[in-house]
Amino acid sequence: MDKRIITCDYITNDDIILFIKFLEERFNYNFHIYSKATLKLRLRIILNKYNLKNIDELISFTGKNKINAERIIYDFTVTYREFFRDPVFLRQFRKRVDIFTKPLQEIRIWIPECGNGIEAYTFAIILHETEAYRNSAIIATDSNDVLIEKAKAGIYPSFKWKKDYQNYEDSGGKLELSELLPVKNDIIEVNRKLREKISFSKHSILSENIPGQFNLIFFRNSLIYFEYPAQISILQKLSKCLFSKGVLCLGEKETFHSFPGSENFKSLVKNERIYQKLR
Amino acid sequence: MIDIYNYKCIVIGISAGGMEILRRFLPLFPSDFPVPIVIVQHFHPNQGEFFIKYLDSCCNMNILEASDKEMIKKGNIYFAPPNYHLLIEENYTFSLNVDAKVNFSRPSIDVLFYSAADAYSSSLIGIIMTGANDDGSRGIRYIKERGGVTIVQDPDTAEVFTMPLAAVESSKIDYILPVENIAGLFI
Structure with missing residues (x-):
């Protein structure tokens, strides 16, 4: 495969x-x-x-x-995605999410460039075990209609489901994954409630308009697909979309320090790309 | 002998058995070696960081993990980070991506070699060493097609011969040598 x-x-x-x-x-x-x-x-x-x-x-x-x-x-x-990539990061994230979302009535979460939806479902499942989940509204966007439809359907080939399940376990996940990501007849079909929790819609990260203000943005391993000047303008846009004290998550090898505006963020977890906006 | 000053970059693909080879091979390069070296080694995902630190302590050139959009500079030996493909852009910067595995590998040697040959054409030297699959065999052929120099560790002397043998069978390789003699080509 x-x-x-x-x-x-x-x-x-x-x-x-x-x-x-x-x-x-x-x-x-x-x-x-x-x-x-x-x-x-x-x-x-x-x-x-x-x-x-x-x-x-x-x-x-x-x-x-x-x-x-x-x-x-x-x-x-399509940007190739796998469920629960980088379990060490996911574990750190799950441990801390309730601390910075505690004061909030509603937690608005955005997953830009969500592709076929795997990254969005990954985060929804990680959040599922936290207090934050109940009060959260999750929006996932992509510029490609075909991918949005695939993401909504939530059906994926299951050829590497054992690795997916193992990564979930390595991330410290305690839920019964066979209920959320059941494997049957060579496919994974995402649990209906989980699918309904996420609102998928069309939006390009490159477009002028922004889809609102958020408390949390997940943007792992998308920045690396762009040329450097575009990376800067995307980071500036994401920064604008965050509320004060909002949190931005980037991929393991995506660096933040060279972008103008990074001084308005602090790193929340050593060695992990979890950044909080100061003001 | 190869006149290294005619070249801009060396790329190396190495897999099973590679740690021991690199531990002997990379310290042979002096700190003022005039071209950067970029390596895809199929690490175990958790070994990379330790190995890089260890090598840095015993090499004259700097050993680094390649960063996205970083300018490639002489004096440095770069390793692909585990679980990412490493590519070279035409402006001699790195790009990382998480696209699907190629030849069951990510990082894939073919992916690095193709992009490096596009960027450096005839100013590139490609080397395949010990390993247990055939990743890199298409990429090294492509380096040759673009006018670069190709070198393969003599399969008879490799810890695991599969990868060097696949490379030798893929195209006419310029130099097929034991590791010790490879460094001697440009130092």
Whole structure:
């Protein structure tokens, strides 16, 4: 299942730009500020998967019909996620969440760039064991309609469910996971109550409008997909969306210190990317 | 001999049996070695940090974990962080991602090698050493196609021969040598 092969001929930067422009004009997606090396990797995997020789063939294949377009855009945009990635972080987060949410009547939580929803469900399950869960409103957004529909449906292949369950246990999770993420006939179907707890909607992190103010934002391993200047503007936007004392969670290898405005945050947990806005 | 001043970067892919090899190989490089070295080693997820600290204490070059969007600089040897793919952008900075495993691996050697060959073309040297799968065998062929130099640890001398053998079978490799002689090519 994980076997991906990336052999194919040289892809130039012009090729990438050509395909990005095609996606923009035809489908209104903006990939200009994404890491070009990562986009090239995905293009190589796609060319190989669909047995296409070059970008011209890819563009005509994608433009041919709606089914092709959906498959290619899905493969090009979906950020691969696994349940309960980085259990050490999740354990630290669960331990502290009630401390900083205690004074709040309502806890507004945002998961931007939620992709196919796995990261949103991961956090909902972690929060499930905390006091915060009851009073929380969870909003998860993505710019891609296809992904939003997948996220709402909450159905995933189960080929690595044992690892998922193990990671949950390693995070210190105490709930009966077989109720929340039941595995049946090679799929995981997320528990209905959990699905209803999260409101999935379309929104691009790059757009001008912001979806409101939040107490908590989960944004793990999304920043790394962008070029550096875009990372700065995204962090500034997320910072604006946080209430005073709000908390931002980033991925294990995402650093915060170089962005203008980081002085208005403090690190809540040593070695973990959990930052609290001071004012 | 390779005139190292004609090159801008060395990439290394290494897996099972790699710790012992790197412990002997990396201290051979002087602190003023003129190009950076970037390594994908299939670590056990919890071993990486300890190993990097240990190597740093016995090498002349600085041993670091590669950071997202960091500029790649000479004098440094960078390791891919566990559980992330490591890629090189055309402006010689790193990018990390958490895309699906390639060749059952993340970090994947092929992923690093392809992106490095795109960025450095003929100014790149690629090395495959001991390991138990075939990750890197496509990437090293691609480095050759882009005009770079390719080196493989002689499979007969490797702790685990599978990976170097897959590399040797993938394309015409410029140098197939025991580890000790590899360092001798540019020092």
